[in-house]
Amino acid sequence: MSEPTRIGPPRRAALAPAAPTHLTADILTRARQVIDLYPEPRSALIPLCHLAQEQDGWLTPAAMVDIAGLVGVTPGEVLGTASFYDMLHTEPVGRHVVAVCTNIACLLSGAAELLEHAEDSLGVGAGGTTRDGAITLEEAECLADCDRAPCVQVNHRYVGAQTPGSFDQLVADLRSGARDAEIPTHGTLIRVRRTTGLEADPDAVADERRAAGEARAAREAVAPDGVGA
Amino acid sequence: MAITDPPKIVTSRLGYDDSHTLERYLATGGYEGLRAALAKTPEEVVAEVDAASLLGRGGAGFPAGRKWSMLRKNPVTYLVVNGDESEPATFKDHLLVERDPHQLVEGVVIAAYALQVTQVFIFIRGEFALGLERVQAALNDAYAHGAVGRDIFGSGFSVDVVVHPGAGAYICGEETALLESLEGKRGFPRIKPPFFPAAIGLYGDPTVVNNVETMSNLPWIMLNGGAAFAALGGGRSTGTRLFALAGHVNNPGVFEIEMVKTTFHDLIHAPVLGGGIPHGRNLKAFIPGGVSAPWFGPDQIDLPLGQDEVAEAGSMLGSGSVVVMDDHTCAVRAAWRITKFFSRESCGQCTPCREGSGWLERIMDRIERGEGREEDLDLLLDACDNISPGVAWPPQQTTICVLGPSIPSSISSAITMFRDEFLVHIKEGGCPYE
Numbered sequence: 028m029s030e031p032t033r034i035g036p037p038r039r040a041a042l043a044p045a046a047p048t049h050l051t052a053d054i055l056t057r058a059r060q061v062i063d064l065y066p067e068p069r070s071a072l073i074p075l076c077h078l079a080q081e082q083d084g085w086l087t088p089a090a091m092v093d094i095a096g097l098v099g100v101t102p103g104e105v106l107g108t109a110s111f112y113d114m115l116h117t118e119p120v121g122r123h124v125v126a127v128c129t130n131i132a133c134l135l136s137g138a139a140e141l142l143e144h145a146e147d148s149l150g151v152g153a154g155g156t157t158r159d160g161a162i163t164l165e166e167a168e169c170l171a172d173c174d175r176a177p178c179v180q181v182n183h184r185y186v187g188a189q190t191p192g193s194f195d196q197l198v199a200d201l202r203s204g205a206r207d208a209e210i211p212t213h214g215t216l217i218r219v220r221r222t223t224g225l226e227a228d229p230d231a232v233a234d235e236r237r238a239a240g241e242a243r244a245a246r247e248a249v250a251p252d253g254v255g256a
Numbered sequence: 257m258a259i260t261d262p263p264k265i266v267t268s269r270l271g272y273d274d275s276h277t278l279e280r281y282l283a284t285g286g287y288e289g290l291r292a293a294l295a296k297t298p299e300e301v302v303a304e305v306d307a308a309s310l311l312g313r314g315g316a317g318f319p320a321g322r323k324w325s326m327l328r329k330n331p332v333t334y335l336v337v338n339g340d341e342s343e344p345a346t347f348k349d350h351l352l353v354e355r356d357p358h359q360l361v362e363g364v365v366i367a368a369y370a371l372q373v374t375q376v377f378i379f380i381r382g383e384f385a386l387g388l389e390r391v392q393a394a395l396n397d398a399y400a401h402g403a404v405g406r407d408i409f410g411s412g413f414s415v416d417v418v419v420h421p422g423a424g425a426y427i428c429g430e431e432t433a434l435l436e437s438l439e440g441k442r443g444f445p446r447i448k449p450p451f452f453p454a455a456i457g458l459y460g461d462p463t464v465v466n467n468v469e470t471m472s473n474l475p476w477i478m479l480n481g482g483a484a485f486a487a488l489g490g491g492r493s494t495g496t497r498l499f500a501l502a503g504h505v506n507n508p509g510v511f512e513i514e515m516v517k518t519t520f521h522d523l524i525h526a527p528v529l530g531g532g533i534p535h536g537r538n539l540k541a542f543i544p545g546g547v548s549a550p551w552f553g554p555d556q557i558d559l560p561l562g563q564d565e566v567a568e569a570g571s572m573l574g575s576g577s578v579v580v581m582d583d584h585t586c587a588v589r590a591a592w593r594i595t596k597f598f599s600r601e602s603c604g605q606c607t608p609c610r611e612g613s614g615w616l617e618r619i620m621d622r623i624e625r626g627e628g629r630e631e632d633l634d635l636l637l638d639a640c641d642n643i644s645p646g647v648a649w650p651p652q653q654t655t656i657c658v659l660g661p662s663i664p665s666s667i668s669s670a671i672t673m674f675r676d677e678f679l680v681h682i683k684e685g686g687c688p689y690e
Contacts, residue, residue, distance in 0.1 A: 064418045066375070067459060072440030073423045077382070098440065111442040111603075113424030114382045131547055131579055132345040132502035134593050168426065168597055169344035170383055173502035173577075174509045183385040216382065216421060219389040222396040226405035227374045227414040235374060239333045239461045246455075 045096055049089035054082050058097055063224060066236070068098040072108055076115050080214035085116040113168075114183070121156045122212045123201045126167035127189075128178040133169075136188070138177035142166055144191040149198065161202050163213075181206075182213045259522050259529065262488050262514040265476045265496050266469065269356050276390045278397040281358040287403050289475030293366045294411040301370040305474070307482030309494045313348075314338055314429075314467030315546065315575045317563050323464060324371060326454045332371045333461035336453075337364055338434055339380040339387075339468045342426040343546040344597060346577035348498035348510050349468040353380060353387035356472065357394035361417065363471035365404055366478055368415040371464055375416050378468075379434055382422040392419050426601035430657045431465040433603065444605050445657035469498055469576075489515035493562040497576055499523060503542075504582040506531035516562035520544065520552070523561065524580055537582040541673060545574025547594045548662030550649050551669035570649050586689040587677050591670035592620040598663045609660035612643040616667060623678060626685035633671055633678055640664035 047055055058078055062071040075097060079090035091105040098105075109115040116124075127145055129138040145164055146152055153166035172178040175188040179197070186197060200206045211218065225232075269275040269284055281287070293301050306321035337360075341349035352360060360378070368376050380388050395417055398404040406414045420438055422428055428437045432446035435458050450456055457463025473495065477485050486494045493515035501523060502508045511529050520542065524530040533539060541551045544559075550571040552559070559569055566573045581590060599613035616639050622628050637647060644651040644661035647668050651661035671678060680688050 064416075067439065069440035070420075070438055073437065074421060076423065077421055100440075108440065108442055109423075111425060112382075112422075115423050129593065130344045130597055131543075131590060131593055132508075134590070135503045135579070135581065135585065168600065169342065169346075171341050171347040171350040171381070173345050173347050173500065176502065176508070180383065183383050185386070216385055217388045217392060219392040219396070221392060221419075223399045223405065225375075225416045226399070227416050228406070231414070232374050235331070235333065236461075238331050242331055242462075243460055 045092070047093035047096060049087070050079065050093045051082060054078050055093075057220070058094075060221070060224070062097065064221075069100060072098050072100070072105065073112070073115075076105070076109050077214075077216045080116065081216065082214070084122065084212065084214045085119050091117075119156070120213055121160050121163035123161060123181050123210070124163045124165060124183075124213045125198070125201075126165040126170065126180045126183075127153075128167045128170045128172075128176075128180075130167075130169040132173035133177040136176035141177045141179075141189060141191060141194060145194055148191075148195055159202075162198060181210050183216060184210045186210075258517060259526055260514045260517045262496050262512075263476075263480075264512055265485070266352065266356070266359065266472045266498065267510075267512040269359070270351070275355050276357055276394065278358060278394070278401060281356075282401075285479070286358055286475075287362055287398075287401070287409075289478035290362050290365055290369075290403060291409060292478045293369055293474075294409055294413060298370050298372050301366065301478070304477060304482040305370065308473075308477045308485035309482075309492065310470065310473055310477065310485065311493065311563060312467055313469035313473075313497065313576065314431075315343065315548075317573065320466060320470050323454070323466070324367075327371065327462055327464060330455065330462040332373050332464060333375075334458045334463040335364070335368050335371055335373045335376040336431075336435065336438065336458060336463055336465045337376065337378040337468060337471055338429065338431060338465055339378055339384070340422050340429040340434055341381055341384075341468070341575075342429050343548065343575040343577060344594070345500065345502045345543070345579045346546055346575040347500045347502075348576055350381075350384060350387060351498075351510050352468050352472050353384060354390050357387075357391040358398065359472050359475055360391065360468055361394050361398050361404065363474035364417055365398075365408065365415060366474040367464070367466065367471060368417075369408075369413050373464075374414060375418070377418050377420045377438055377458075379420045379422060379428070379438060382424050388419060388421055395419060425603075426597075427603045427657070427659060430659065433657070434465065435463065442603070444603055445659075447656055489517070489562070490560075491516060491562060492564055497561070497573075499561065500575075500577040501530050501580070502577065503580040504533050504537070504585070505580050506534050513561060516560045516565065518561050519558050520561065520578065521557045523578060524557070530580070533580065533582050535582075537584060540581045540583040540585050541587065541669075542581065543577075543579040543666075545572045546577050547579075547597065548572075548658070548665055549574045550665045551673060553673055567650075572649075584689060586687050587670045587674035588620070588624055588681050589687065589689075591666040592617075592624045594666040595620045595663065598659065602659060606655035606660060608643045608654045609663065612639050612660070613663050615639050616663065620667070623681050624687070626681055626687070628678070628682040630679070630682055632682070633675070636667055637671065640667055 428443040433443040599617040
């Protein structure tokens with residue numbers, strides 16, 4: 028008997044987590060150290076996205092496939108999660124992401140005028156990247172530095188309140204590399220590495236988790252849908 | 257009312273350039289609070305925090321001791337510290353994580369000991385790159401010093417602390433959204449009940465979520481006693497609190513102030529605090545507790561900085577940020593920008609919030625541009641009513657979390673207080689302040 032004719036798109040091969048192909052050995056080593064810090068690998072998803080951005084400057088499709096394999100989800104789930112967050116860029120960005128806050132405290136201090144100046148002088152609108160790939164301009168929500176308004180961050184480093192004049196100098200310095208030591212290129216978020224793994228007694232932790240699991244099962248037996256827990 | 261001179265509970269080291277280092281921390285009494293805590297039983301530590309009646313400093317103002325006590329019937333599995341400070345014009349936790357990270361770490365270990373948890377996650381806003389580095393460096397040093405990790409100071413108590421970077425989403429400051437994010441998912445708030453973290457938290461296990469400033473108070477409370485903390489302030493608002501002052505003031509910044517004793521007038525005008533309004537201008541309005549809070553006018557400026565006092569006057573102390581607007585400020589533009597913020601940051605789960613914030617932004621936008629209609633004011637309030645029935649304070653809720661009912665605050669405040677300005681925009685086709 029012949030195979031029945033299948034209607035619809037061809038079946039894809041089962042999604043076995045493939046070996047990472049894109050992330051470098053250094054990033055992979057650090058990624059696995061991060062995963063080991065969490066009870067569930069998926070918790071490392073966002074920290075791993077930051078690490079991938081450290082390698083590539085943005086979150087590439089190939090990196091998302093690697094991350095999916097590392098934390099045990101599909102690449103679609105990585106994209107679906109990453110696209111929720113402002114700091115994870117699923118499209119290429121410039122070497123320097125310059126964020127100008129225009130929220131209330133900065134608005135009261137001339138942020139709208141600063142952003143307008145930035146758009147004019149860079150020749151791109153908010154969200155755009157200059158043709159030379161140096162600068163991506165963003166209109167940010169409150170960056171929590173409201174006593175130095177209007178607040179500007181470059182690659183998530185505060186650069187203090189800016190005027191149109193100082194902004195142009197800032198951009199010139201970024202282009203010339205004058206501030207490279209202080210401001211790493213976009214994607215590198217945390218330069219200080221954790222020096223220890225987990226130290227608490229794994230057996231004691233396992234006992235604790237088991238007790239919590241049993242308590243959870245007992246609660247769910249009483250209220251299967253969670254209501255009344 | 258007066259400006260008192262209380263002990264500096266969380267800002268004592270900020271005068272030092274090296275306030276973030278272990279050397280400075282140890283030279284200024286660092287980790288002594290933890291040693292004092294470890295000499296007590298966990299129950300005694302909880303009792304001390306109860307005696308302090310320390311209200312949570314994140315925004316909701318729930319008593320920390322009671323939050324912990326609620327958990328004692330469940331085995332607590334995780335402590336999660338909320339450092340996702342994103343409420344516009346709030347920048348106190350930014351200061352604490354960057355400038356005194358060891359104080360945070362010490363507070364966290366004290367809380368972990370009180371709750372007998374073995375793993376803590378400190379969730380820090382992703383945009384705080386330097387803060388993330390400072391806390392990680394402090395943790396590395398604290399592990400080496402024996403203040404975190406296995407058998408802390410020879411007490412037999414062990415706990416691991418992990419710094420978790422956020423990735424840019426206002427909603428993750430909501431504690432159940434924060435837990436979702438910490439599980440590697442989109443920051444969608446969970447439905448409460450049943451998902452109160454105390455019952456069903458991280459990975460479904462009982463979890464305590466506390467704010468950075470709340471944790472940073474614990475070393476002082478352990479060293480000086482809960483009673484000494486409770487002796488400061490007044491009523492339910494005990495101790496000192498950080499107030500972030502921004503907008504039209506000569507001296508914006510974060511100030512540690514004894515609660516209830518000081519008024520908004522003192523905060524804005526006192527030379528040692530806000531230093532008054534620049535250019536000799538007058539106060540038009542101020543937002544007393546983050547942009548989710550209804551605005552106050554000059555009539556309310558003599559209110560004390562106390563949680564209940566502000567609540568009774570129809571707003572909230574919220575996240576501890578005060579935004580000052582002078583009499584050259586366009587109320588329509590201010591409300592428009594806040595509405596735009598909520599529209600951008602709505603997570604999109606609940607229709608009233610997702611759609612409502614978008615509609616409100618578009619209506620505000622056309623009024624701002626001078627293309628509004630007179631009936632738009634009723635339309636705005638009607639849309640607000642769909643998000644938060646009655647548009648009253650404290651707000652009613654049609655959504656999973658409180659982001660939705662926070663949206664109408666600025667619009668209803670602006671329309672109630674400055675209706676004329678809306679009408680000028682509409683009738684004259686533009687802003688009278690430009």
